[in-house]
Amino acid sequence: MKTPLPLTLTLPLAALIASPALADVNVYSHRQPELIAPLFDAFTAQTGIKVNTAFVDKGMLERLRAEGKRSPADLVLTVDIARVKEVVDAGVTQPVDDPVLIAAIPANLRDPNNQWFALSTRARIVYASKDRVAPGEVTTYEDLADPKWKGRICTRSFTNDYNVALTAAYLAHHGEEATKTWLEGLKANLAKKPEGNDRAQVKSIWAGECDISLGNTYYMGQMLADPEQQEWANAVRLEFPVFEGGGTHVNISGVAMTQSAPNKADALKLMEFLVSDAAQEIYAETNHEFPVKADVKRSDLVASWGELTPDTLSLEEIAQLRPAALKLIDQVDFDG
Template identity: 75%
Template sequence: MRPSLPLLALALGSTALPALADEVNVYSHRQPELIQPLVDAFTAETGIDVNVAFVDKGMAERLVAEGDRSPADLVLTVDIARLMQVVDAGVTQAVTSDVLAANIPAEFRDPAGQWFGLTTRARIVYASKERVADGEVTTYEDLASDKWKGRICTRSGTNDYNVALVGAVIAHKGEDAAKGWLEGVKANLAKKPDGGDRDQVKAIWAGECDISLGNTYYMGQMVSDPEQKAWADSVRIVFPTFEGGGTHMNISGVAMTKAAPNREAALKLMEWLSSDEAQRIYAETNHEFPVKPGVARSALVQGWGEFTPDSLNLAEIAAQRAAALKLVETVDFDG
């Protein structure tokens, strides 16, 4: 068997991936080191090589430019917003699979079969162990309460993760209520939005704020980094809920390109990524939750506690992306 090509960093060149028999070509938002364990396991089991190109930005634009000549069979993204950007660009195709339908809950896949979730993560609150009491954080709606004035840190409101959260607020409450909520959260910020989710936890550790919005998997990344472990140790994860709902979820996901020169092999990879083995590898490598029911979380992730995921279909959240971004800009959240 011919060995796999090395993982490619797209930023280093624009050479297209080769489309050869018994291979799958993937454009991925995920860093190569986070995909390699899956690639190795799939190839060992099936004999199908997987070539991965890391595409940090401009994936949809690249696929549009390549058109029918694109060598890419699949795209992997880190959230529903970027997944929908590719779908909305018209460069994906619908996939019908009994395996995917059985393994992936309906709320984490497109009803039309254009995209499928592979892992989930929660958009939670990191709370100071010293300055925030147990039970003080309850709902997302509560983040607009005056009791949090000057106590909240967050990354930019235009970041995809926050836009998805605002989209969920719109889906639950409507645009008017979402605008009022966003204005309330802005009024409670301790400082201007800046940096990433881990930077907000660092700010809590430094005493600049008491709580922050963040994705769960960043805790796994911080505890694994000697320079950041102290930040992680200063906070605990709290799973807020929507009033009448659950904790906001997002996904990493996959879609098949319209061009897909290796469609049969690509479908095998998609189905395999929803299997018990792949779900375990993917979730443990990325500190995320398996999307397939019944697959155990890693010991670290289990230690964060139990919660009730929101049942809102991600397709509904994705449909609110434009409205959510407009609200963020209207209230000048980052100003």
């Protein structure tokens, strides 16, 4: 076996444990390899420390549990607060009481016990038809339940993690009764049954099947980079709704150190690098996401989408409310 490059590995478990090349920092990642390779390349260039990545799309928690103290993984990189909390709650991570991380990341974007840290944020916003929706017509999440949108909204399944997190945030702001009413109103406004992913909803707007949809911001960057999807992207603009009395809902990509962490010192160096200005700029440029550090410039493309006023709700609170949010989604049979 050739010595692996510091970009990505998708080796089977036995090879990952046995390979002598994996002696620097080993990362299990939910993130696509091409999205994080530029970050790890920059870290290696700066420090000389190699990063070996196993892309684990499914079964990461089961894998960590099975490996236990013998796990070669130092860090876990994942997306959505639900996945981050799932790993932490399983007891396979450890706290990192590091002043660099604590100073760099706002309190609402990290675990109170320093078990996880956000590295970037993405906003869950509205994609709106340029032709059929006036600029500024979408202002709040609450407004999406207004009958004026009847037959005009598309969305992916509301049991998807992104929509469950949005519902949990609504629940935190307004309580159970108001959230159920909102879900019922939003469902009544759907143009069709929830299906597909966020980009499929933008395609539906382009095709005239609906006028607005919910989606994460970074998908706009991905569609603009795809020749087959550019026409969809050019048919819409991004609107940044807010909660009444709050801001725009954001979710995260995050990092946690595993309980085993065989290369703890170098893993901590990588964590600190990921919240540095240089790494945050790479996140912003490569992944079309928002830096967690307020003083780091957004990419020109992301900045062109509009001004983001992120909600200040603790993501820990949103994570705790996910079961209750999912229960309400099931009660109204949103996807039915």
